[in-house]
Amino acid sequence: MRAYTQIEITLVFACLLFFTTTTQGQQADTPEKLKFKTPLSRLWINTYGNIRLSDKWFWIAQTHFRFQENNTTKFAGQVAQLYNRHAISYFFSKKFRASLGGVLRLNFNTDEVPAEEQAMVPEWRIWHQYLFAVPLSRLMVYHRIRIEHRWTRGFNKNSSFIFRNRWRYMLNVKIPINKPKLAPGAFYIAPEAELIMQSGKPIIESPMEDLRLHTSFGYILKPQLTVAAGLMYSTGQEITDGALYNQKWTLRFHVYFSPDFRKLENRLPAVN
């Protein structure tokens, strides 16, 4: 436990150092006036899998279907991204887990595709995540630190991959509504806030990639299956213009599943 606490402190410290240095960089070229883009409406349908492999190991398998408006249809007018995230997760304790894996995201060109552009380009990531769960009375409070190393490219056929890092911190609370605890049959409300910072050579004046404010309403069908739906507001600096902030309203639908294919008798005793 003491070792995990040290890891947590180290990671938090690293994040703070990064934000401090980033802030110093922004002071050099302060934009004259902030601009907010017209909000974009989106629809995300996400599945989150946590497949139990053993007492300590999980396989994380997530697939997200992300849509966004087009000229005629709000929210689900067109496919924007298809997202495949996988990782191996290690269970240190009830309060801390660490995961490491990769992502393949397919980005679809949502504008009219000229001849020199491609309709879809892949994006590759390596990511690692550190999740802290803190019980607080009947609530559960989560601190998630996720660090992604991403290789992206533009839709231009000639564009090459650029490398960036993403630094993400999410504060999430799950509040059971109809039950004293999060348990099967419980409805819960989950407000969350996530700040996504980015760094790398191409990042000059737009380190804040995204600030996501999201509240979902969920229902735990059973320990292995939960569904939730929510609305997220997010805003962040455009990579090309740090004074220009995009805005998005996203309807999010989530399915969480955690199958356990081990034999019943092998599962006992319960995870400690």
Next chain:
Amino acid sequence: MIFFTPRFLWILFVGVLFYTQSFGQTKQRFSGPMYLGKLKVNAQYEYDLLKEDTLLDGRLSLKRFTIDSLSLGLNYYLSVDGVCTEGIPDKNWQLKFGEFRVDRNPQLTNYHLQHKVSGLYHTATVRWQAGKAHGSWIHEVKKLNESIPQKTLFESKVNFKEGIPVGIISIKSHQHTLLGRFLKNGLAHDVWELNFGETPGNIEQWHFSNGRLEKVSIGDNQQVNTLKVYTNEIQRAKNIHLDHRYLQILGLQNLYDSSAYAKAGGQIPSVIQMHSSYNQRVAGVFTNLKQLVKKVSMPSLQVKVAHYPLSQKEKKQVATLKSNYQKITSTSQALLKNTNLNILKYANEEVLFLLSTMQAITQKHLVAIKKVVQYDNKDLLDFWPRSNMQQQLGLDKKFSPEIKVTYQDSTGSKTRVFTGPRPELLQSDQQGVAYLASYSSYLLLCINTIAENLNKELRNKKIQQELSELETVLLSQINELDKLIDSIDQQLPTKYQPTTQKIRKTANTELRLYSGNKDLASKPTQARALINCLKNLKSLAISLSQLPDRWTKIQKLYTEQVWNPFTSTIMNDQIKKRLTQAYQELLIPSILKSIETDLKCANTQTHQKALDTLYKKMQELRKQNTTRLERKLRRENNPEVVLELFGISM
């Protein structure tokens, strides 16, 4: 001549002496205890073994004296000394009988502890020849007071010749002396006269003629009554012993007025009876010696009486009468002494009436039959003229089959009439022994009917007592069940109430059926069955009351703690849901429904066992691989089939 030397002759003499001695050694001696009838006596006798029989040959001596100086009761003494020749009594015999009380203050004299005795001392000196009385037979009874003879109470002397009394008989009892004479043939003859001693004016004479008693003269100086007996020759005569039976026979034959004789102070019968009893005492000793002594003929003082022998038919009727009498007395005694009946009669008038009837029969109506039995035991019936029978027994008028009984109950005196079955038995024209046999048969029928009714009352009482105990248990059970169901109704959710009310309703219905049963005989069985039923209903109610708790336990048993990676919490996960759902949503409701619609005493235990077995099965299934069962349950909604899949039969 070496053979006749003195030494040779001496040896020859001794040899012959020993040889002849060895003949005498075939006679053996016995000395030790033996039984004389029921008495244990010390015996010494000489005997011969003839084949396997022991025959007395030589002297015999028997002694018995039990002394208990602390006892206030009588101590008995017996001494017999005599001789037998080849098992036949011979020569002089002396028999001594004592009845003493022992003085409780013994004295020590010349190193001997002496007890003085007071009582009677009877010495019988009899003489035999080849097993027949021969010579004088003398009885002497003395009274002893502190071992000193006080006076002679009885003294008799008769001479016999080859078993036949001859000459004069002399019997002296207290102040009376009877003198009589026998003919050579042993029959009483001439005048037998009683000397009254201190009252010489009194006269009693029996006039015999060749054994036939012609008349009895009795009286005093002023008046002498003559009671005529056999005035004429007896048509069909039989010689009998002159003993106590003789006068009874005369009475049965209506030959004299026994009451007038007794009133006149007749004493000869008592003197004869006393003599007869002392002779009987001697005869008893020889009878009890029958294993050692050949049968002897006891001497008899003979007289003639009229003889009316029973025919074969009459003998059978007498046998029937005696058998009826025995049955009547044994049955009536058993029932009259029955404590249950004697208590029951205070609460049950019918029992009181029946017992009173039985008492009336035994005390009043059976007296005549009892007399006949007694006469038969004394062999008197052969001397009883048939025409006298009913009149002498008080049955000369036709006996009414209606037995009038008066008894006292709590309300006062009541009179009722009991009539036995087959009253026609008493309405026939039978006479004598035949009528008496019919009379006894009717009384037996009456007694049997009464006994049957009393036994029925006893059985009813027994059943009622049993029912009383059973119903106490029943009431306690129904109260317990009521309380239990009330308590369960308060504890369980209302959905169980139709089931619990059905249990209550079933119990009440069964109780109603029981209380409506008027057949007393079948009620104990029904009560026992109902007790069992209520016990089962209670068990079922208890099983019902446990259902919520059992369900909680099953849920807990089928709950697994699972780590939810999305919430980072441990959650309870219900496993094998198809089993628990089948239990709670299909099987339990089905059993409850079955109870509500079909609960009976007969299937109560089945329902209770189904609930209990199902719970047990659920506990077992948790640890078993139930994949196949769960797969089958997916397609099955029929509770009966599901129960079968669970391996439970109803």
